[in-house]
Amino acid sequence: MLEIKNVHKSFDAHTEILKGIDLKINKGDVIAILGPSGSGKTTLLRCINYLERADSGTMIFDGEEYDMHAISKSSITRIRKKTAFVFQNYNLFLNKTVLQNVTLGLTSGRKMSRSDAKDAAMDALKRVGMADRIDAFPHQLSGGQQQRVAIARGLAANPEIIYFDEPTSALDPELIGEVLNVMRHLAEEGMTMLVVTHEMGFARNVSNYVLFMDDGKVIEQAPSKEFFSNPREERTRSFISSILKKGES
């Protein structure tokens, strides 16, 4: 469904953030991208959704091939209409209510009628358990609730794939569970997801595939079970053990 090949990205001449990334996603895949901070995980996700422009690389989306550097605005728009993006810090529209946050993209970006948009929004908000707070403004919600609304905002447009950029990293520990629950349900329903995360539990139990990045390169990729039970690379092993140690302390 989505494939990227040989993606490079630098922000200045000396620091190359992505040093040739390949990634293939099939429909229904839930792929976790792990790696230490600064390894380029978030940049990769932002390049895939064109929030950053890659220096070079190829994308194949739904059978169509795009040059990730020279891609046109209209192609970007076409691809974005089939995708959703969930940010680390939610990025809900601060001047809009919960319902408006979900409907705005539908009515203004996708030219859906108001009533259709409202139906789609209510449906999505029910799925994340936020249908009872439709008139609240973002600042009146907890971080976990805001993130669930952000997920609903993505879901409402019925995307083919959802990108998550560290969706639980900005949350208080007691609020992480509710967001992960929503994500687990989506995975069970067959949603295709690409998730940059530090949640080992999610990577191990929910995702079916793990991609481990370090220093702008993919070090190891494997089915989740295999990745955790039998990591092949030394760097992967030390990363996993350092994370597990942190979890114990």
Next chain:
Amino acid sequence: MSERALQILQDAFPQLVEKFFTVTIPLTLMSFSLALIIAVIVAMIQYAHIKGLSFLCRVYIWIVRCTPLLVQLYLVFYGLPSIGIVLDAYPTAVLVFGINEGAYMAESMRGALEAVPSGQMEAGYCVSMTYLQTMWHVILPQAFRTAFPALSNSLISMVKGTSLASVITVTEMFRQAVVINGRVYESLALYTEVALIYLAFCSVLTLLQRWGEKKLSAYGGTR
């Protein structure tokens, strides 16, 4: 105060109030609308870093902010006719006040636009909205809220500033007072009366500003 002065004040009051409502306020509203349009456009051009145009906007702000309003009025009304550009007094006043205050308001708007978190625009992109759609529905409303106190300031200062139009023969409230005073010589009483009318109206605007700020804080409390 003498009985004569009281009588003069009483006679002058309806004339002053009439000029206030028929000239001062319309002049303010037209100038402010013009300034607001200029400010939003100039601020958006600078926010979007449109090459060339951004530079022109900076030049505009530089020149307007660094020359006195009074000089600008004289230049347009008394200066431009010598190169064939002749404008009536009233349009001149609207134009000069609008262009002048527009420069200050553009800076308020630009600061407010830049204060909107960059993630808001990205979120718009990610739900398939265009730059302009996100600008209109998300960025500008938030920027207006941030800029609201500064814009209110500009409006209040403009109400009083219109008195300068008197020097290019626009008979707004202050010039009316000057005219009356020319007949009766009661400077202290008359100019105090004028000052009180400005004070009363600007006090109302101040209250409106408070009310507006409360309304606008529906989202985000005292962010």
